[in-house]
């Protein structure tokens with residue numbers, strides 16, 4: 453929850469500075485000025501964007517357990533502070549206490565999604581990676597949808613202050629769930645005998661590892677940023693846009709906007725399952741970006757009923773999310789996945805934050821005449837379209853690079869398994885030869901896991917010489933070549 457009883461936005465506000473959103477999104481704003489009210493959003497969004505960058509690295513260093521507990525605790529403390537602040541209505545302490553709450557909550561919430569994805573990638577890396585990501589996404593969207601349908605009613609029933617405490621209760625539930633996940637993680641890692649190996653990996657992780665990441669990683673980060681620059685700022689503002697352009701009332705506009713997330717909630721797990729089987733993540737990311745172009749085209753230049761566009765966006769966005777995020781663990785080493793996820797999320801959120809500012813600037817004062825506003829909205833749609841076109845270009849490059857480097861992103865499950873079997877045979881042959889010649893164990897991978905990418909591009913070129921020389925990753929092709937030669 454973003455701790456606000458929004459009337460206009462269909463979900464927790466995607467991160468960004470919603471400076472242009474009028475104060476009608478909160479009935480009384482606790483007596484705050486519109487500017488201060490929007491500051492609560494801004495603090496959350498920007499804290500989130502900055503902190504996730506470091507929290508990903510921190511999780512690589514301290515492990516999932518410390519991360520999941522610390523960040524869910526931050527959410528709990530942040531939401532409690534925020535709720536307590538609401539009781540200070542009419543005093544000078546209201547704003548500082550609530551801002552502090554948002555700051556803590558922002559620091560915890562984004563980081564929690566990073567550690568959540570890292571956990572999922574660790575435990576589902578074999579076959580069900582995209583399915584697991586899809587399930588997480590579906591639950592996340594379920595939260596958005598429930599917030600949309602329930603929060604206002606809860607506020608009407610028990611008042612704003614107690615609604616905020618209800619949100620604290622949900623964060624408490626999250627904290628308890630984090631404890632359970634943490635316990636399961638400890639148990640599982642111990643049962644697999646990986647405790648020592650993971651600790652060694654963590655010790656070696658450095659922030660500079662970012663510089664070693666493959667070109668696929670950087671292109672994926674850019675794809676995510678540009679694609680989400682088109683989607684989240686749109687969802688944040690679509691109600692207002694639909695209301696003004698199509699002259700539909702507030703509630704209908706909000707429902708039409710919410711369709712993006714409704715579709716995503718229903719589709720994500722199935723799409724994840726499908727992507728696990730067919731692979732083709734890179735092609736799908738490109739296709740989704742391409743198919744998103746008409747969405748903004750329709751909204752900018754036609755009067756086609758907007759539900760067509762939001763449903764369509766729901767489908768393309770679901771495919772994009774289900775293919776882009778689970779691609780990250782495939783192109784970075786396991787030990788640095790937190791850093792990679794934190795960095796990607798940070799770039800994504802900064803992109804969205806900047807886009808929200810741009811959209812706000814384009815819209816300017818919302819009290820202008822209808823025809824002026826419609827022209828400005830058209831410009832907004834063109835700006836979002838521009839981002840999606842940039843995503844098309846970057847995903848094209850991504851596929852070209854992936855093709856040259858072993859088709860890591862586009863392999864189907866069947867292809868991956870048969871390549872792994874061949875690698876295993878090669879590795880067994882090398883191990884056998886090493887034992888015979890009395891050399892060190894050639895397969896003593898330094899713990900970069902069977903299904904994750906090798907440690908760096910250098911490793912990718914020569915995986916058997918590197919510290920992370922497992923049988924996997926972009927090294928599948930290169931590794932076999934080297935080994936056979």
Ligand SMILES: NCCCC[C@H](N)C(=O)NCC(=O)O
Nearest residue numbers: 464465466467565592773797
């Ligand atoms: N208010 C939602 C923020 C989610 C941020 C997260 N990094 C993300 O993008 N997850 C995937 C998604 O599509 O929501």
